[in-house]
Amino acid sequence: xxxxxxxxxxxxxxxxxxxxxxxxxxxxxxxxxxxxxxxxxxxxxxxxxxxxxxxxxxxxxxxxxxxxxxxxxxxxxxxxxxxxxxxxxxxxxxxxxxxxxxxxxxxxxxxxxxxxxxxxxxxxxxxxxxxxxxxxxxxxxxxxxxxxxxxxxxxxxxxxxxxxxxxxxxxxxxxxxxxxxxxxxxxxxxxxxxxxxxxxxxxxxxxxxxxxxxxxxxxxxxxxxxxxxxxxxxxxxxxxxxxxxxxxxxxxxxxxxxxxxxxxxxxxxxxxxxxxxxxxxxxxxxxxxxxxxxxxxxxxxxxxxxxxxxxxxxxxxxxxxxxxxxxxxxxxxxxxxxxxxxxxxxxxxxxxxxxxxxxxxxxxxxxxxxxxxxxxxxxxxxxxxxxxxxxxxxxxxxxxxxxxxxxxxxxxxxxxxxxxxxxxx
Amino acid sequence: xxxxxxxxxxxxxxxxxxxxxxxxxxxxxxxxxxxxxxxxxxxxxxxxxxxxxxxxxxxxxxxxxxxxxxxxxxxxxxxxxxxxxxxxxxxxxxxxxxxxxxxxxxxxxxxxxxxxxxxxxxxxxxxxxxxxxxxxxxxxxxxxxxxxxxxxxxxxxxxxx
Numbered sequence: 001x002x003x004x005x006x007x008x009x010x011x012x013x014x015x016x017x018x019x020x021x022x023x024x025x026x027x028x029x030x031x032x033x034x035x036x037x038x039x040x041x042x043x044x045x046x047x048x049x050x051x052x053x054x055x056x057x058x059x060x061x062x063x064x065x066x067x068x069x070x071x072x073x074x075x076x077x078x079x080x081x082x083x084x085x086x087x088x089x090x091x092x093x094x095x096x097x098x099x100x101x102x103x104x105x106x107x108x109x110x111x112x113x114x115x116x117x118x119x120x121x122x123x124x125x126x127x128x129x130x131x132x133x134x135x136x137x138x139x140x141x142x143x144x145x146x147x148x149x150x151x152x153x154x155x156x157x158x159x160x161x162x163x164x165x166x167x168x169x170x171x172x173x174x175x176x177x178x179x180x181x182x183x184x185x186x187x188x189x190x191x192x193x194x195x196x197x198x199x200x201x202x203x204x205x206x207x208x209x210x211x212x213x214x215x216x217x218x219x220x221x222x223x224x225x226x227x228x229x230x231x232x233x234x235x236x237x238x239x240x241x242x243x244x245x246x247x248x249x250x251x252x253x254x255x256x257x258x259x260x261x262x263x264x265x266x267x268x269x270x271x272x273x274x275x276x277x278x279x280x281x282x283x284x285x286x287x288x289x290x291x292x293x294x295x296x297x298x299x300x301x302x303x304x305x306x307x308x309x310x311x312x313x314x315x316x317x318x319x320x321x322x323x324x325x326x327x328x329x330x331x332x333x334x335x336x337x338x339x340x341x342x343x344x345x346x347x348x349x350x351x352x353x354x355x356x357x358x359x360x361x362x363x364x365x366x367x368x369x370x371x372x373x374x375x376x377x378x379x380x381x382x383x384x385x386x387x388x389x390x391x392x393x394x395x396x397x398x399x400x401x402x403x404x405x406x407x408x409x410x411x412x413x414x415x416x417x418x419x420x421x422x423x424x425x
Numbered sequence: 426x427x428x429x430x431x432x433x434x435x436x437x438x439x440x441x442x443x444x445x446x447x448x449x450x451x452x453x454x455x456x457x458x459x460x461x462x463x464x465x466x467x468x469x470x471x472x473x474x475x476x477x478x479x480x481x482x483x484x485x486x487x488x489x490x491x492x493x494x495x496x497x498x499x500x501x502x503x504x505x506x507x508x509x510x511x512x513x514x515x516x517x518x519x520x521x522x523x524x525x526x527x528x529x530x531x532x533x534x535x536x537x538x539x540x541x542x543x544x545x546x547x548x549x550x551x552x553x554x555x556x557x558x559x560x561x562x563x564x565x566x567x568x569x570x571x572x573x574x575x576x577x578x579x580x581x582x583x584x585x586x
Contacts, residue, residue, distance in 0.1 A: 276510050280459040280467035287459035287467050289506040291520060324457065324469040340469050383514050415471075420492075 039085065046078040052158075060155055066145040069228050073162055076224045080169045083214050083221075090207050098264075099198035101190040106200075109183040113176065124164075124171030131163050134235065141232050166225070170242065173218035180212050181249040184256035191260040197414070199264035201424040205257060212253050219246030262299055264423065267414060270327050270339050271296040275376070277325040279303055281314040288314055293380060294323065295372040301341060301407040302369045312347075312403065321345040321407050335417055343410040349403040366404060436571075437579040442481070446521045446572040446581075450476040450483070453507040458485065458563075460496035460503050460527075468496055474505070475543040477536070483523065484539050485563045494529065494561060503527040505565055519574035525567040525583075535562040 036044055053070045056062075091110065097103050112119070135142050142159070143150045187208075191200065222243055229235035261268055277294045280287055290311060294303045301323055305311045315321065326338035348358055348366055359366070374381040384402075412423040456474040459467055470493050474485045483505055487494050497503065508520025532540070540562070570581040 275512055278457045278469060278506060280457075280469040280504075282459075282461045282465040282467040285461050285465060285500050286502045286524060287461045287504040288522075288524070289457050289459035289467075289469060289504045290522060291506065291508050291510070291518070318465055320464075320466050322467045322469050324471065326455075326471050328455075336471065338471050342466070342468075379513050 042078060042081050042085065045081060046074065049074050049077070056155065056158055060146070060148065060152065062145070062147045066147065069145055070162070072224050072228055073166055076221055077165050077169060079221045079224065080173070080218055083218050087211060087214050090210055094204055094207055095201070097198070097200035097204065099190060099194050099200065101193065102187055102198075102200050105183060105186040105190055106204075108186075109179060112179050120168070120172040120175045122171075123175050124168035127167035127171050128164050130238070131167055131235075132160070134232075135159075135163075138232065138234075141235075144231060169218075170222060173215065173222075174242070174246065177215045177219055177246050177249045177253070180208075180215050181253040181256070183208075184212070184253040188256040188259045194261075194265050197264045197266050197421070197423070199423075200260065202262045203425065205260055205262075209254070209257055212250060212257070215253075216246070216250040219243065219250065222246075262409070262425070263412065266337070266416075267339050267412065267423070268296075270325055270337060271301070274325050274327055277301075277303070277323050279311065280322045280324065281311060281318065282320060283314045283318055293373070293377055294325070295369060295376055297365075297369060297372060301409070302372075303405045303407065304373060304402055305405055306402055307350075315345050315347065315405060319345045321405070323407055336415075338415040340413040340415075341407065341409045341411070342413075343408045346406045346408070347403050348406055362406075369404060437577070439579050439581050442567075442570055442581050443572050443579050445519070445574060446570060446579075447476070447478075449507055449509060449519060449521050449572075453509070455507070456483065456485065457506045458493060458503060459506070460493050461500050462496055463499065468492060473543070473547050474507070475539060475546055477539045477542075480536075480564075481567065483565045483567075484535075484543060485565070486543060486560050487563055488559055489561050494563070497527045497529060497563060501526045501528070503565060517575065520572070522571045523565060523567045524569045525565050528564045528566065530562040530564050532560055532562060535564075 050071065053074060054067065057067045057070065091113070094106065094110070097106065139150075146155060146159075187200070220243070222239060225239060226236070229239050263271070275293070276291055278289055279292045279294075280289050282288065288310060290309075292303045292305065292311075294301055296302075303323070305315075320342070321344070322340055322342040324338060324340045326336055329335040329337075346358070347355070348362055349355065350358075409425050412425060414421050414423055453474070456472050458470050458472045462468050470491075472485045472487070474483050476483055485505075503525065505523045505525075506520060507523075508518065511517030566583075567581075568583045572579050572581075
């Protein structure tokens, strides 16, 4: 607990010296890389190591197969390094959740990744020892690749360096994926215990999901190594098991992140429980406000409107929408709460080429939203379904007279006791 | 059978503001004010309001620096909606949507009668220490009033001056 107070948060205090990843640290210190921009570092690394490899293969008269295999291994390290370009910047971009428990989870995650080298070194060494032990146990495997140069100490050192490089990267990507899964589970646990206006903004969740996808990318680059391992069943099994573990952890992490709600509980409760909302549209500088029924599926807000209405005509021209949901206090209206959500609207369920493509993509989800509507407004839906003397535009003929508008929240304003407060999405 | 163009709900055009609409405006407690931000970005707020029969306009009170007042200074075209909610059936929903020009009126020169009416309507909640100093009144002159009750619509338009 004490340590969190002492160590300040990454994005706020630029103590970058302390919080560098090992890759950045090495790249920053070695001269040819130090002078290059980060993207070129990766390319330079590829050419340098590849040149050494080709030179060695010519010098030691290795079989042609070895050149390809060696290039694959070098390729793995380079593709992997390319992932580093995205991780550190997005990690620095992470801003603090307002929920203390979630803040602690993220803090711990950052510390584990940026400060604690022990884990990755341990797993990397384990991998390295395994590979080296295998090479000694089954010398024919190396001999097959190295050809006549086998036994030369210089070549042995080269192979060792390459093996360490690969093992360390594999270890590191295993550790990052493991940390990500642990962080996701802890975060979703903490998120379900939020109170009031505490939350993690969705842009942060998106950044974390992006980091997870980089982890998966790192893990998946090990696929490149499969041809290297095809000659020995043991190595192949190990590699496949490794890939399976990475994939499993990524799936766990993804599922856990899916359960993190987008908004703080105060806002969520209003969106889930209130039945009436007002949708504001704007055409040519003239605003247009009408009451509508809506449902909230945890991410987006759906509004059912009729194609004959002015709303539909306006929203087709200008998809900027704001929707206000208020919770009236029966005793004192000064204690009312309200949420205004602004965002872009997308019309679902039209009969038009684009509408049919959207229906194909979102069809199942539209059915779910429709069932949410009939759960939330049973009487309304019955009325729209059964009443025959309604104008056709009002009847609930799906896909002909009624369409769904999906609003993607971009900005939230929350009022409590007439005091507005802006929340980030 | 295959109707591609839906039949619209019938809209009546009236010369006078319909009486039902006026009664909703007199009874209603909350109004929803829609203003437009630059770039035609709508902004919505729930407001207290009072309808003044004499000048046929809506009065609302807001603070000087609030977003809606800033928006109105830039773009006076606003929309005010007052409605009655019926959770049982949409046939019972009725409401009024007013589109028109908003005008900012300083508290000192605002119509005293209207302001008194406003205070007495909401006095119970605003409390005695309601600070009128930093406030500004918004007066909305309707140019177009649409009124609906269930599936019946009617539309009123102001005569062009």
